[in-house]
Amino acid sequence: MKQSQLFSKSSKKLSEAEASKNAQFLIRGGFIDKSSAGVYTLLPMGLRVLEKINAIIREEINAIGGQELLMPTLIQKKYWEKAGRWDVDVIFKTSSSITKEDKQDFEYGLGWTHEEVITAIATRFINSYKDLPKSVYQIQTKFRAEARPQGGLLRGREFSMKDLYSFHESKKDLNEYYEKVIDAYHKIFKRLSLKALLTETGGGAFTTERTHEFQVLNPAGEDTVFYCSKCNFCQNQEIYDPKEHKNCNGQIESARAIEVGNVFRLGTKFSEAYSLNFLNKQGERKPVIMGSYGIGPTRVLGTIAEVFNDEYGLIWPDAVAPFNVHLIGLTGKNSEKIEKAAESLYEKLISLGIEVLYDNRDLSAGEKLNDADLIGIPNRVVISEKTLSKNKLEIKKRNEKGSKLVDEKELLAMLKK
Amino acid sequence: MKQSQLFSKSSKKLSEAEASKNAQFLIRGGFIDKSSAGVYTLLPMGLRVLEKINAIIREEINAIGGQELLMPTLIQKKYWEKAGRWDVDVIFKTSSSITKEDKQDFEYGLGWTHEEVITAIATRFINSYKDLPKSVYQIQTKFRAEARPQGGLLRGREFSMKDLYSFHESKKDLNEYYEKVIDAYHKIFKRLSLKALLTETGGGAFTTERTHEFQVLNPAGEDTVFYCSKCNFCQNQEIYDPKEHKNCNGQIESARAIEVGNVFRLGTKFSEAYSLNFLNKQGERKPVIMGSYGIGPTRVLGTIAEVFNDEYGLIWPDAVAPFNVHLIGLTGKNSEKIEKAAESLYEKLISLGIEVLYDNRDLSAGEKLNDADLIGIPNRVVISEKTLSKNKLEIKKRNEKGSKLVDEKELLAMLKK
Numbered sequence: 063m064k065q066s067q068l069f070s071k072s073s074k075k076l077s078e079a080e081a082s083k084n085a086q087f088l089i090r091g092g093f094i095d096k097s098s099a100g101v102y103t104l105l106p107m108g109l110r111v112l113e114k115i116n117a118i119i120r121e122e123i124n125a126i127g128g129q130e131l132l133m134p135t136l137i138q139k140k141y142w143e144k145a146g147r148w149d150v151d152v153i154f155k156t157s158s159s160i161t162k163e164d165k166q167d168f169e170y171g172l173g174w175t176h177e178e179v180i181t182a183i184a185t186r187f188i189n190s191y192k193d194l195p196k197s198v199y200q201i202q203t204k205f206r207a208e209a210r211p212q213g214g215l216l217r218g219r220e221f222s223m224k225d226l227y228s229f230h231e232s233k234k235d236l237n238e239y240y241e242k243v244i245d246a247y248h249k250i251f252k253r254l255s256l257k258a259l260l261t262e263t264g265g266g267a268f269t270t271e272r273t274h275e276f277q278v279l280n281p282a283g284e285d286t287v288f289y290c291s292k293c294n295f296c297q298n299q300e301i302y303d304p305k306e307h308k309n310c311n312g313q314i315e316s317a318r319a320i321e322v323g324n325v326f327r328l329g330t331k332f333s334e335a336y337s338l339n340f341l342n343k344q345g346e347r348k349p350v351i352m353g354s355y356g357i358g359p360t361r362v363l364g365t366i367a368e369v370f371n372d373e374y375g376l377i378w379p380d381a382v383a384p385f386n387v388h389l390i391g392l393t394g395k396n397s398e399k400i401e402k403a404a405e406s407l408y409e410k411l412i413s414l415g416i417e418v419l420y421d422n423r424d425l426s427a428g429e430k431l432n433d434a435d436l437i438g439i440p441n442r443v444v445i446s447e448k449t450l451s452k453n454k455l456e457i458k459k460r461n462e463k464g465s466k467l468v469d470e471k472e473l474l475a476m477l478k479k
Numbered sequence: 480m481k482q483s484q485l486f487s488k489s490s491k492k493l494s495e496a497e498a499s500k501n502a503q504f505l506i507r508g509g510f511i512d513k514s515s516a517g518v519y520t521l522l523p524m525g526l527r528v529l530e531k532i533n534a535i536i537r538e539e540i541n542a543i544g545g546q547e548l549l550m551p552t553l554i555q556k557k558y559w560e561k562a563g564r565w566d567v568d569v570i571f572k573t574s575s576s577i578t579k580e581d582k583q584d585f586e587y588g589l590g591w592t593h594e595e596v597i598t599a600i601a602t603r604f605i606n607s608y609k610d611l612p613k614s615v616y617q618i619q620t621k622f623r624a625e626a627r628p629q630g631g632l633l634r635g636r637e638f639s640m641k642d643l644y645s646f647h648e649s650k651k652d653l654n655e656y657y658e659k660v661i662d663a664y665h666k667i668f669k670r671l672s673l674k675a676l677l678t679e680t681g682g683g684a685f686t687t688e689r690t691h692e693f694q695v696l697n698p699a700g701e702d703t704v705f706y707c708s709k710c711n712f713c714q715n716q717e718i719y720d721p722k723e724h725k726n727c728n729g730q731i732e733s734a735r736a737i738e739v740g741n742v743f744r745l746g747t748k749f750s751e752a753y754s755l756n757f758l759n760k761q762g763e764r765k766p767v768i769m770g771s772y773g774i775g776p777t778r779v780l781g782t783i784a785e786v787f788n789d790e791y792g793l794i795w796p797d798a799v800a801p802f803n804v805h806l807i808g809l810t811g812k813n814s815e816k817i818e819k820a821a822e823s824l825y826e827k828l829i830s831l832g833i834e835v836l837y838d839n840r841d842l843s844a845g846e847k848l849n850d851a852d853l854i855g856i857p858n859r860v861v862i863s864e865k866t867l868s869k870n871k872l873e874i875k876k877r878n879e880k881g882s883k884l885v886d887e888k889e890l891l892a893m894l895k896k
Binding site: 067068069070071073092095097098099101102103104105106108109112127129130131132133134135136137138141151153154155156157158167168170172179183186187196198203205207219220 | 484485486487488490509512514515516518519520521522523525526529544546547548549550551552553554555558568570571572573574575584585587589596600603604613615620622624636637
């Protein structure tokens, strides 16, 4: 993509309405636009990052047998009422603009989670132990009427969610799948370069059993976790009990953390409310045992921006960077020669399947280099009079200090790694 | 995918609440689930089809320079009011579940179109003729409070939309892009196997100029078009004038049609409302000239289902079929041998990158073959005792009558075409 054609432009100006670091950098870099509190547009570069996050999530969830579908946002009152969730604080309710004869017909709760809908659908397809286990998921926009949306993409009123639901004939089978999902989540967060701690927490209204969250230590987080410096012990403050930290002489430390995922044993709460039953091998009718598992891709995007940055801007990990290379032609006296060389390298990199943002704009060297630091693409490649005179290119990794003069062959070898 | 593991199951039962052919077949085939009037879930097979439609749209829109982004659904009152669209019939309005201190803060109109939002965003990035032209699009869920949702996926309250917006410095430039979009739409509908007629229609409230729709002739359509049997003349009933059909001796015929796309010159209506101005080459401040262009992917999905079917079920065109091959093992006496052969072919086809639905269920031949007709995958491949005894396979195209006995090599050659 040529930067002169990119819809967004970077900006030096800090956004006054944004306290959070992730939103500041993402707005200034041209990744997102703030529409209202907790509601953002993903601009082309932001959507590129989000789609890379989504692709990683899809790969790992497909690998554990998840089948992707897409449920609606408009969910009728009768669905919510069955499980007692019509009058929760976070639900947005709709009405139609003008008074119509049947007002009720336009009354929906916007989907903020989809246990109700998926359980109702599952009654069409699950009748016997032969139909189990099953797992389905969606990556979808969710809506929550947060009183105080904050933290940029960390807590919004409109955000994306990967929600996975699983159906089992026995608790044992649920527990096995629960462990599989935990493994898949570890793989996902590792690929996303996020160090996410598997954290024990309470089950809220649903269960007295412990459930688990994935927490990324960061001062911008809303949660507090207590974790061991040596072993994998990590508990949410809500349930933390030092007596449970046994057989390890590591130190317990506490820190703020961002919840990027959670796994949950629903048991039979929803299957009982919706009469989702199956005939077991003995011919007995039993409620299906369910689990639900979430990751918020837009929150993950915000978390990555919050974690990977320095005073100059963002530092995208390779796996989710909007582009792999930021190619910059520093046009000086010999601008035609430099443009030609940059254009030719741009075409070559694209033909090799490398994603390139090519800064072909008529701006000063300082402006271009500052923009590159703000946008945070992993590899910055500069062609200038100086490099051209030596028949070389300058490459600088965004996450390293020094730059290197290399020839084209060396550059390609470095980018292919 | 093994059919025994597929989340959905086909059903012989007609849905009483559905009058439309597309919804009947899509529900019975396990492509969609009806949540409420005009609101559907896309089940895994339905989502596969939708994603293929989306991929074709993306390719052609990217090819004319469209940059994909994703705007929000929650749009504040102040946005809608600027262009006078807060009190339109089709808008869904939200409120929060419980009474909060600031009620207004939870009042949004759900996005049913995004001229308001994109124009507001564009003021951040478009200031000069150097920033023009630009075009951006999204594929997003839209919401319209239709009084009487009908026609299955043809008119819903919740549906997907590809909405493209373009920005120009002159009417001439807009008109050139308008023609480019028309060309791209012709390519898209051709790839989707839909014969879509470019149809002249009126400009509604926005413009006295003619605009264009793409109409697929079908009795389920809500529009009526008048078209020439010989030339490209086609007008929507709303503006039809026989005197405009000149220089052609073809017959004018009229028919019901489904609108699958539209292109629209917005002019300066929104840029003036939002002060989206640019400095032209002469240094004068001018409002940006805009166009907007829509295709409804879920409506396209419904249209394809409505057009391509017979009394037994759906007949997917290759480009959007959920799978390329429906492999069926007809297990009889020698079931182990047949299963082994089918399983081995399944693995082979997948390793060649062919998308296969493998019916490995323990059902009768009749049930399996009826299901295959209902689901409508283009190539049905049967392995049975009869075929195995000749070291052959039976292949039948869903859109042809006869079947053929071929060996594996011939099969692979046929599927690669």
